[in-house]
Amino acid sequence: MECPLRYGGLDVPSYAFALRALRTHALSHFRKENDVMRASSVLQQA
Structure with missing residues (x-):
């Protein structure tokens, strides 16, 4: 079990x-x- 004092x-x-x-x-x-998504959508529209 970790020592809670470590969080200080x-x-x-x-x-x-x-x-x-x-x-x-x-x-x-x-x-x-x-x-990438924007570029691929632009390429698809072209």
Whole structure:
């Protein structure tokens, strides 16, 4: 069982940093997917 005192140390900031990095990565990936979808729809209309 993990010690709850660890959450007062570096674990919380590093967890928040990892979460933020994961979120920005997911957002950039989502944006890329949207660009691909938009490009494919433009190609289909042409």
